[in-house]
Amino acid sequence: MTHWILTFVILTPLTASLVLLLIPRQLRTLVRFVSLAGAGLTLPAAIWLFAAYNRQVAGFQFEQTLPWVPSLGISYHVGVDGTSVVLILLTAIIITGGIFASWTQKVRTKEFLSLLLLLVSGVFGVFASRDLFFLFLFYEIAVLPMYLLIGVWGTSTKQRTKEYSAMKLTLMLLAGSAFILVAILALYFNQTPHSFDMGAMAHAHYGPSFQKTIFLLVYIGFGVLAGIWPIHTWSPDGHASAPTAVSMLHAGVLMKLGAYGILRIGMGLLPDGAQHFAFLVGAIATINILYGALSAMGQTDLKYIIAYSSVSHMGVVMLGLASLNPIGINGSVMQMFSHGIMTGLFFACVGLIYEKSHTRNIPSMGGFAKKMPGIALLMTIGGLASFGLPATSGFIAEFLCFYGMWMRYPVLALISVVGIVLTAIYVLRMIQRIFLGQFKEEMYPSLPDAKTTEWVAITGLALLLIVVGLYPEPLVRMIDVSKQAQPFVASITPVKTPSTNESAKITNGNIHAQYGTRYFLTAINGYAMHINPNGWSNDAKRLQ
Amino acid sequence: MPNDYSSLHPIILLTVLALFIILLDIFLPKKKPAFLGWLVTIGGLIILLIDWHSPDAKLWDGLVNFTSYSRAFDTIFLLTLITVSIASVAEEGAMSFRGEYYGLLIFSTVGLMLIASSGGLLMLYLGIELTSMCLFTLVGFAKREKRSAEAALKMFIIGAIASAVMLYGISILYGVLGSTQFDRMSLAVARLDAAQSMALWLGVAFTLAGIGFKITAAPFHMWAPDVYEGAPTTITAYLSTASKTGGIAALLQFILLGMHSALLEWTPIIMLLAVLSMIVGNLVALVQTNLKRLLAYSGIAQMGYIMVAIAGLQATNGSMSVASAYVYLLLYSFTNVGGFLIAQAIADVTGSTEVSALKGLHRRSAPLAFGMLIVLFSLGGIPPLAGFVGKIYLFAAGWNGGQHLLVLLGAIVSVVSLYYYLMVALQVYIKDPEEKSRITVHSSLSAAISICVVATILIGAYPRPWVELGQYAASGLQRVSSMNIARTK
Incomplete structure (x- = not known):
């Protein structure tokens, strides 16, 4: 059975983000309401997910699979378990709050909200993905807009300029994703038939020494975003320079992506x-x-x-x-x-x-x-x-x-x-x-x-x-x-x-x-x- | 069917198109836009269509070999020719020899198509020479500009040396293996005894050096930044994409069809090229202040990523490497042409190709700024753009071929590369402009840029057809090489 609810949650902010680009920048109120709709609509959807999730059956629910590149084993596969539902709910709450918090934002409002919503659809995507290719894709979408959000709308602190903070944050997080990419490729190639589907990987029986190596890669890769010591140094500079809604989202939700990745891939698969x-x-x-x-x-x-x-x-x-x-x-x-x-x-x-x-x-x-x-x-x-x-x-x-x-x-x-x-x-x-x-x-x-x-x-x-x-x-x-x-x-x-x-x-x-x-x-x-x-x-x- | 020459139609028609445009230009008024570029576009599209409907064929005892591989690569060459021609319409008014300009551009495409359909080193070399000769001239096309003339001379001298080295390598291979045809070469390699392998290695090394020059793989990259900077930007766009694509097409055929069983000879060389290209390209790009030079070094690094996949050709079935290299070249052609054309659009107004000329671009032209961002992010491999899919596919192919360390290195240096891409994005989006005047772009140029940007987004958003096209290309090479193997037995 195909459920569209997760796709709806992922695509709503993305659609709003694209619609915003088409609205003339003078219509600031319209811009705000469109972005509020893009963020706010995910909240009832997330609450519905929370209510409708069958706790007796547990496991992954609301699954949807669309073949994407079948010859390479890539499919758009979403589904949530209890952990994902809770984190999706959290994301929906924070982004709605974030839009309210940036209601009085005046400089280039349209672009700001558009990037913010793009970022959020990436976050939803990571929490919902059951396919590692898409998980990685959404992960990068969630990380990247941060560069512009801090670089353009941030404030320089005494210690650091906003450009420095933005660059440091982006490069450190992307260095992490280089490790993640290698880990994903290793997971992909060490099972037959090759597939990016996490459900298939869960039954792949990876060898113990392989698991140790790859766990380290996953831990370091996602650990950057989770802010583990000593690779947390992007976090204070980045959060201090970022505008309010961005800090809310980044500390509130994005850092959880790191922990979620370690839980889901590091511990779930290895x-x-x-x-x-x-x-x-x-x-x-x-x-x-x-x-x-x-x-x-x-x-x-x-x-x-x-x-x-x-x-x-x-x-x-x-x-x-x-x-x-x-x-x-x-x-x-x-x-x-x-x-x-x-x-x-x-x-x-x-x-x-x-x-x-x-x-x-x-x-x-x-x-x-x-x-x-x-x-x-x-x-x-x-x-x-x-x-x-x-x-x-x-x-x-x-x-x-x-x-x-x-x-x-x-x-x-x-x-x-x-x-x-x-x-x-x-x-x-x-x-x-x-x-x-x-x-x-x-x-x-x-x-x-x-x-x-x-x-x-x-x-x-x-x-x-x-x-x-x-x-x-x-x-x-x-x-x-x-x-x-x-x-x-x-x-x-x-x-x-x-x-x-x-x-x-x-x-x-x-x-x-x-x-x-x-x-x-x-x-x-x-x-x-x-x-x-x-x-x-x-x-x-x-x-x- | 040995005598079915209908497969030759695309190449013949393209030659006719070139001659026709040169002739036509004589009768057109000078110093006025003549929209010859649009004529090339229409011609190119028709030829592309004919190409896809012409049958597979092996002509003249296997001198040329038309397969799905050559068809797929022809698609890249023709599409690049088309986008560059559309963009060139904007410059037609200022050109004094526009007929020859388009003529040479088309002839170089003919050369590239010959490379992709070559059945042996002889045709390969002919194709490379035809392309290079045309490009030497085109690079020096703005002959009154010192830099353009310098670039042409530089490229000619180094190119001539590279050709000589390659020819020497081919002659050694002929001496060792007794043939320049890929199928016979691979038979001979399988039968070779150890004593001759030093000579074989020399032959392979020299041939690869010649190809390395074409694709600007480090350490044969020295000419690229100077030439890219000096050449007219539309030519730079063509040089950095179609010509490199031709080089990789040649490399894949040479290795997979001719030398596949000579693993020890070519694998270390390719690995070395991959490591050097990725490191040199990315590190030197960090300190560039000129956009064209920056893109030149980034292009060197991109070739390094492709080399990672090619080093994975040693896997029993190299089709994943071929497919991924193809997909990457396809998207790279659009992305990189887009990047150079945006540089051209900005240089038309500001007169500068420095990165600092991009300062505050988002205020001066929002579409150009957006296009630049897409191009930069795609080159940096950021989803959901084309470069992301391409790079993952390349690294997957490398990993499949057992090149785990190369993949790790590639993943790490691509983070380094993001620094310089983001520095350009910083100028475009975050810095405030020094001059507030808006930038207007010629309609043809903006059409070409739009094609590139849309294609970059599209390939990334829905990779399936392009991946399948890559596998289609690989199947052509695969069929030929399995035929070779069958004959060995």
């Missing part, structure tokens, strides 16, 4: 390679968490703080993946969603503050809460989610990631948990120095709060953080990888599966102690129904 390098991936993720947080503490430019916090949070995502058990991976995807929303909210707020106060330098701020209470409140909510306060989505996500890691490499879990404390320090300090304290009346004669369209974007995102934090169950159940494509789960069975007693001990003892009073019952009940260790190890036994 499970032996992933097992072999799990400790390395985990250790680097730990460095990411701590290094990102420490760097964020040392910054005075608002955007640099958020950018480094993204590096730190992507570390949590990678930590969850490295655990290679369903709990960690569920947490990782949750964290992708949560961080996407949170960082989108952050960059939107920072954009607003910068637009109204014309500064991003923290020492020259203070007492802004008096003038912009709304933004102050919402940004604080984002900050709380950032260090995983219960009742925000960050809590569930980070808890699952650390818990998953605890089951595999407790040492790494212990070290990386320090990152939460560091995050709390820099986030709270940042909020304190911007919003509290003495307001310098003479420096900021007029400092209005957000306007209508801007409210839509930031309140929507902040509400989502809390709703997901209070009631994560639908999301977790959707992601639940233990119900996903079977060979993948069978192969990610952790080295040490905790027995029922052991894991109960972990739940009640250590984790309790670490999280202390932050243990939030509602939330826990929500996901425990579906991924309590008993339940999932039973699943695993059944699979074996």
Whole structure:
């Protein structure tokens, strides 16, 4: 059966992007509404996907296949599992928010929105593709417009010009895709009949040494975009120079493409390679968490703080993946969603503050809460989610990631948990120095709060953080990888599966102690129904 | 059917067309546009149609060999001739010998078609010489300009040496193998004993050096940047695409039909050419400030990518290499011609082919800026443009032939290449113009540019027919080479 829904989601922004090119630039309102339609129409579609996805059957659904170049085994094949659905939903939310956030954009609006929509259709394409050729094609479409978006519409910072940042970002990401390309070719040629279809590759039985080599290529290639240390250096410069909507999209969604690629190709197709390098991936993720947080503490430019916090949070995502058990991976995807929303909210707020106060330098701020209470409140909510306060989505996500890691490499879990404390320090300090304290009346004669369209974007995102934090169950159940494509789960069975007693001990003892009073019952009940260790190890036994 | 000469019709008709245009021009008023380029276009299209309807044939004891391979390559040559001719209409008013200009252009296309249909080294050499002779003249066509004259002399001297070297290589091969016909050569190679292989290697090396000159593969690339810069831009466009395509067509036939079993002789040479071309082309392009020189070095690098696929010919069935090289040459012809023609359009107004002349192009002419962006991104291999599909296909063919390291190197240096392509894009889209006046483009030139840009997008967006065309081309070569193998047994 052919489903057009995913093709609709991919093509809507692309169509809008092309239509925009035909509209005269004077009709600015029309330009804005067309782009809002292009982005906004994907949101109901994504919500429909979320609602209609059959959680009992799981696996890949809404599939559509069109032969593209049959003689080379290329087909346009889309389909989604729970992970993809959640990430598509995230993308739809962020781009809609991004369009609202750039509603007042005045310079070359038409081209800006057109490129933004082009980029987003690439992102949707990556999340929906089941064919590696198309996945790579969409991946490049998602990465490339960034060069012009930052180069033309960005702002130079004290340290870097926007041209430098744009070039650095583009070249580093494309160097990554060179590795990905080689990995894809290797995967393509090492199975017969040659095909780019991931479904076929999942049954290809690649040899262990082949898997190790290719996993490294995939890890490095996608790792650049995921911001893994030490190849994350494009991220702070790039995010700091980019205009608001672009930072939202890039930190919120694009960095997830990297993690998604590692999950889908690295771990999905090369499970032996992933097992072999799990400790390395985990250790680097730990460095990411701590290094990102420490760097964020040392910054005075608002955007640099958020950018480094993204590096730190992507570390949590990678930590969850490295655990290679369903709990960690569920947490990782949750964290992708949560961080996407949170960082989108952050960059939107920072954009607003910068637009109204014309500064991003923290020492020259203070007492802004008096003038912009709304933004102050919402940004604080984002900050709380950032260090995983219960009742925000960050809590569930980070808890699952650390818990998953605890089951595999407790040492790494212990070290990386320090990152939460560091995050709390820099986030709270940042909020304190911007919003509290003495307001310098003479420096900021007029400092209005957000306007209508801007409210839509930031309140929507902040509400989502809390709703997901209070009631994560639908999301977790959707992601639940233990119900996903079977060979993948069978192969990610952790080295040490905790027995029922052991894991109960972990739940009640250590984790309790670490999280202390932050243990939030509602939330826990929500996901425990579906991924309590008993339940999932039973699943695993059944699979074996 | 040994005496069916209808396969020769395209070549004969093209020659007639050239003579007719030279004659016609005598009777036309001078210094006025005569739209001869459109005449070439119509003629070229008709000949293309006839070519596709003429049968396969092997004439004169296999001296020429018309197959799907020659037909597919003729398509590239004729399409390039057509786009360049359309663009040249814009210059007709300023030309003093436009009849000869088109005549020589068509004659060089005849030479290229002879290369693609050659059954042995003799016809191959004749085709290469015919093309080169015409191009020497065309490069120096703006004879009152010092640079054009210098370019012509430079190309002539180096080209003559390259021809001599190649001829020497062919004579050695004849001495060792006893024939210049591909089918007999491959039989003889299979029977050769080890003592003669040094001579064989020399012959192969010299022949490849001659072809390397044609396709500007490093280290035989030195002439290209100077000549490209000095030659009239329309000729540069032709020189950098059709003439290189002819060189690759010759290379593929020489290796796959004649030398396929002499793996040890040609593989290291091709690998060396690939590595040097990719590295030299991309690194030297980084520091270029002239658009034509930049495109020249980028073209050297592009030939390196094609060499990666050709090095993969050693795979038992080299058809993937041939098909991918064909697809790449097809899209490269459109993309690169487009790039040079845009440079021409800008030079017509600003008088400069420097990259800095592109500053703020998007304000001065949005369509030209968009076209330039498409061309640059396609050359850089960015989806969904043609260059992306082409490059992946080439690398896939290289990988298939076991050249894993070459593919990795290719993937890495193509990231380097993006730097200079993006630097040009930076001038076009991000910098503000120094002069605000709008750039107007002659309608014929803009027609030619549009064809190139649309083709670049189209091939990338829907690669299937082009890939199948490439496989069709490969099947022609394959059939001939399997016939050779059958005879060996």
